[in-house]
Amino acid sequence: MASIRDVAKMANVGVGTVSRALNGTGYVSADAKKRIDEAIQELGYTPNELAKNLFRNRSGIVGIVVPNLEHPFFARLSREIESCLYERGYKTMICNTIGISNREKDYLDMLDRNIVDGIITGAHSLDDSVYLKINKPIVALDRDFGRKIPLIHSDHEKGGRLAAMTLIEAGCKNVLQFATSSLVHTPSNKRHIEFEKICREHGVRVTTVETVWNNLEYEYFRNAMKDYMDIYEDIDGIFTADVAAAFCMNALKAKGRRIPQEVKVIGYDAVGIIYLTDPVMTSIAQNTTEISQRCVDTILKMIEGNKNYERQQIVDVALLKGDST
Amino acid sequence: MASIRDVAKMANVGVGTVSRALNGTGYVSADAKKRIDEAIQELGYTPNELAKNLFRNRSGIVGIVVPNLEHPFFARLSREIESCLYERGYKTMICNTIGISNREKDYLDMLDRNIVDGIITGAHSLDDSVYLKINKPIVALDRDFGRKIPLIHSDHEKGGRLAAMTLIEAGCKNVLQFATSSLVHTPSNKRHIEFEKICREHGVRVTTVETVWNNLEYEYFRNAMKDYMDIYEDIDGIFTADVAAAFCMNALKAKGRRIPQEVKVIGYDAVGIIYLTDPVMTSIAQNTTEISQRCVDTILKMIEGNKNYERQQIVDVALLKGDST
DNA sequence: GTGAAAGCGCTAACAG
DNA sequence: CTGTTAGCGCTTTCAC
Numbered sequence: 001m002a003s004i005r006d007v008a009k010m011a012n013v014g015v016g017t018v019s020r021a022l023n024g025t026g027y028v029s030a031d032a033k034k035r036i037d038e039a040i041q042e043l044g045y046t047p048n049e050l051a052k053n054l055f056r057n058r059s060g061i062v063g064i065v066v067p068n069l070e071h072p073f074f075a076r077l078s079r080e081i082e083s084c085l086y087e088r089g090y091k092t093m094i095c096n097t098i099g100i101s102n103r104e105k106d107y108l109d110m111l112d113r114n115i116v117d118g119i120i121t122g123a124h125s126l127d128d129s130v131y132l133k134i135n136k137p138i139v140a141l142d143r144d145f146g147r148k149i150p151l152i153h154s155d156h157e158k159g160g161r162l163a164a165m166t167l168i169e170a171g172c173k174n175v176l177q178f179a180t181s182s183l184v185h186t187p188s189n190k191r192h193i194e195f196e197k198i199c200r201e202h203g204v205r206v207t208t209v210e211t212v213w214n215n216l217e218y219e220y221f222r223n224a225m226k227d228y229m230d231i232y233e234d235i236d237g238i239f240t241a242d243v244a245a246a247f248c249m250n251a252l253k254a255k256g257r258r259i260p261q262e263v264k265v266i267g268y269d270a271v272g273i274i275y276l277t278d279p280v281m282t283s284i285a286q287n288t289t290e291i292s293q294r295c296v297d298t299i300l301k302m303i304e305g306n307k308n309y310e311r312q313q314i315v316d317v318a319l320l321k322g323d324s325t
Numbered sequence: 326m327a328s329i330r331d332v333a334k335m336a337n338v339g340v341g342t343v344s345r346a347l348n349g350t351g352y353v354s355a356d357a358k359k360r361i362d363e364a365i366q367e368l369g370y371t372p373n374e375l376a377k378n379l380f381r382n383r384s385g386i387v388g389i390v391v392p393n394l395e396h397p398f399f400a401r402l403s404r405e406i407e408s409c410l411y412e413r414g415y416k417t418m419i420c421n422t423i424g425i426s427n428r429e430k431d432y433l434d435m436l437d438r439n440i441v442d443g444i445i446t447g448a449h450s451l452d453d454s455v456y457l458k459i460n461k462p463i464v465a466l467d468r469d470f471g472r473k474i475p476l477i478h479s480d481h482e483k484g485g486r487l488a489a490m491t492l493i494e495a496g497c498k499n500v501l502q503f504a505t506s507s508l509v510h511t512p513s514n515k516r517h518i519e520f521e522k523i524c525r526e527h528g529v530r531v532t533t534v535e536t537v538w539n540n541l542e543y544e545y546f547r548n549a550m551k552d553y554m555d556i557y558e559d560i561d562g563i564f565t566a567d568v569a570a571a572f573c574m575n576a577l578k579a580k581g582r583r584i585p586q587e588v589k590v591i592g593y594d595a596v597g598i599i600y601l602t603d604p605v606m607t608s609i610a611q612n613t614t615e616i617s618q619r620c621v622d623t624i625l626k627m628i629e630g631n632k633n634y635e636r637q638q639i640v641d642v643a644l645l646k647g648d649s650t
Numbered sequence: 651g652t653g654a655a656a657g658c659g660c661t662a663a664c665a666g
Numbered sequence: 667c668t669g670t671t672a673g674c675g676c677t678t679t680c681a682c
Contacts, residue, residue: 003659014669019661026662027667046437050384051659054375054674060440061386061418068404070597075400079393082421086428091440093386094419096407103411112371115385115416218597246601253603272395272543276571278578278603328675339653344677351678352651376675379658 002043010039022047062299063093063116065107065123071216072243072271073286074122077141080292081120088300090117101125111136118299124184137302139295142188144312150302152294152313153187159284159317160194163239163266166282168198170264170325172237174205178228178244181210191268191284195239207232218243226251235263242267246277249324264325279323290315327368335364347372387624388418388441390432390448396541397568397596398611399447402466405617406445413625415442426450436461443624449509462627464620467513469637475627477619477638478512484609484642485519488564488591491607493523495589495650497562499530503553503569506535516593516609520564532557543568551576560588567592571602574649589650604648615640 004022008015013032020026021036028036039045053059064081066074082092093116095107104126110116111134118137131138131145140151167175179192192208199206209228225247238248245267249259257263259279267274270285294313301309329347333340338357345351346361353361364370378384389406391399407417418441420432429451435441436459443462456463456470465476492500504517517533524531534553538545550572563573570592574584582588584604592599595610623634 004661005659008669015660016662016670017668020668023661029667032668046434048379048382048659049435049438049440050375050379050382051674052661054373054379054658054676055660055662057373057375057674059375069394069407070397070401070404072395072397072400075395075397078419079395079421082394082419083423086421086431091435092419094403094407094417096404096411098408106411109371110374110416113374115374218600222600250601250603273598273601275543275547276575276598276601278575329677330675333653340676341654341678342652345652348677354651357652373675376658377677379660379674380676380678382658 002045006043007036007039007045010043011035057114058117059115061091061093061116063095063107063110063119065095065097065104065119065121067097067099067123068216069094069096072273073269076271076288077292080288081295084292084296088296097123097125099125108134117303120295120299137299139299141295143186150298150309150311152291152298154286154315154317156188156191157194159268160191161198162284162319164195164198166266166319166325167237167239167264168202168204172204172264174235175199175237175239176207176209176232176235178209178211178240181212222247229255237264239266240268242269242271242273242283245281246273249277260324266325270320274322282322282325283320285318285320287315327370331368332361332364332370335368336360382439383442384440386416386418386441388420388432388435388444390420390422390429390444390446392422392424392448393541394419394421397598398594401596401613402447402617405613406620409617409621413621422448422450424450433459442628445620445624462624464624466620468511475623475634475636477616477623479611479640479642481513481516482519484593485516486523487609487644489520489523491591491644491650492562492564492589493527493529497529497589499560500524500562500564501532501534501557501560503534503536503565506537547572554580562589564591565593567594567596567598567608570606571598574602585649591650595645599647602649607647607650608645610643610645612640
């Protein structure tokens with residue numbers, strides 16, 4: 001592999017001149033420039049990023065930590081974040097934690113080892129204290145780690161309200177929702193608190209099942225939802241995230257209950273699968289495009305030392321009306 | 326950030342000794358080792374991977390290039406490949422090409438710039454010649470770039486045969502399949518040739534629609550499949566990849582056709598969404614776990630200079646019987 | 651066993 | 667305008 005020295009030698013100039021020519025920093029005579037270009041051509045020279053990285057102590061890589069890339073919400077988010085980063089000249093490292101806190105820790109350590117310049121995290125298996133000790137660029141998705149770490153999340157309260165109002169207006173009197181354990185204090189869990197509150201205010205009976213989503217596999221949701229539908233037989237409305245909601249719909253239909261006539265179902269996230277259910281699922285849409293842009297914008301500001309960002313950024317949600325409500 | 330020099334100074338040893346202690350290479354007296362460990366503790370020293378990378382001219386990163394991470398097959402594959410790489414001590418860089426050949430080229434160039442040590446590619450927008458020029462570790466998924474580049478793919482012929490036999494045995498007489506343009510010469514497209522052949526042999530009429538899947542968005546599939554179902558009204562069997570198949574099912578049901586009584590549908594890939602359709606979709610399962618392992622195994626062998634791998638590796642497929650056939 | 655020194659490929663500062 | 671030089675932080679000979 002040809003190095004900058006080989007180019008300099010062949011072009012009869014110093015390495016500094018080649019570097020300047022390459023990066024457009026400082027003056028280079030047209031003549032020298034021409035010879036350098038020729039040498040680069042001839043040698044098939046490509047700058048070695050590894051050396052650049054060492055010099056400027058930057059890798060140009062941002063890590064994105066998600067529980068499971070196979071979950072459609074995180075797949076979409078990862079895709080969009082990767083696109084934003086690409087536009088801004090950064091590369092994307094992907095990290096699946098699959099609920100294993102060791103992995104999450106390993107990936108966080110890459111900040112110290114200078115493997116990534118920053119991390120956007122949507123995983124939650126580690127204790128807050130671990131994050132608070134870190135003094136490098138981190139942006140959190142749907143989790144508040146305290147003043148030091150910026151967080152970005154949807155307006156989940158509004159999401160819960162929209163969901164509740166949708167079911168209420170559709171005439172539900174006895175609804176069921178699946179929430180994350182209330183021990184986990186995340187912005188996203190607020191939708192369930194709000195949902196419950198609104199339902200109560202309107203005299204609708206609401207049952208909240210708190211679950212720990214051990215893993216985010218379809219297979220798991222499928223079995224779990226089937227079991228739950230056997231337990232809660234008299235409900236007329238359901239609110240939970242898309243994948244779970246889709247499996248609820250299937251389980252309900254298998255039991256002969258008609259949707260939306262007998263049971264209304266409203267999902268959350270509005271990922272592609274809402275078009276796959278029969279009927280098409282009503283869902284609260286998170287604006288993953290804006291979330292991604294804000295995540296990338298914020299992490300790059302942190303990396304580049306620009307303090308000019310809001311610590312908490314809330315992104316609007318919207319009702320995407322389907323035929324399941 | 327403390328460097329190895331600081332550690333050496335504090336421990337009263339040379340940097341070489343610290344390096345040896347850190348990497349377990351060469352002898353270090355117990356006494357020196359102890360002082361070094363203490364210094365590392367006290368300084369909170371972490372080795373800078375960037376410097377290591379430059380020295381050994383390796384980044385420890387493998388890039389995985391996919392058309393669209395949001396497509397469930399690639400989401401699963403990416404997840405599994407990331408897991409394998411993690412087990413082997415490598416990191417994963419993710420690259421969505423979204424059908425843009427510029428992006429694919431940009432990511433390939435990272436090989437030359439030493440940003441990634443190798444690339445596993447499942448994208449196809451560039452011409453073969455571009456790949457053939459590259460002299461670095463590349464493993465291709467479902468595409469034959471010629472003798473230089475190893476390829477890994479499912480036994481798609483068997484897949485096509487299984488699909489055909491399933492529809493035939495279910496009594497279909499007039500089936501429809503969606504294939505990639507026959508101009509694109511990929512192993513995965515062989516399933517449609519085989520499918521057609523088997524159907525013919527059994528006196529079953531088969532219509533093959535060749536499509537260019539412009540993008541892999543749910544929205545696109547949904548509209549496209551709806552239109553196709555309006556055009557092909559008299560068919561009694563369909564074979565296509567899961568996502569498309571799922572939307573076919575929905576479009577058919579919307580037109581009042583019963584599945585599987587009037588039309589049988591068989592998918593390909595067997596990703597999670599087969600459990601979401603109603604009825605549960607029959608599909609040909611690709612063994613993504615084994616595909617991922619082989620991809621990782623092969624790319625790491627190439628990176629580490631081990632020539633001991635097969636150029637073409639074919640992974641078995643299996644029929645996953647659902648209720649749509 | 652261990653320190654000193656060279657060098658991975660690049661950039662930036664500094665004389666000319 | 668341009669060549670020389672000194673590192674970025676680490677690993678690895680190679681004498682002592």
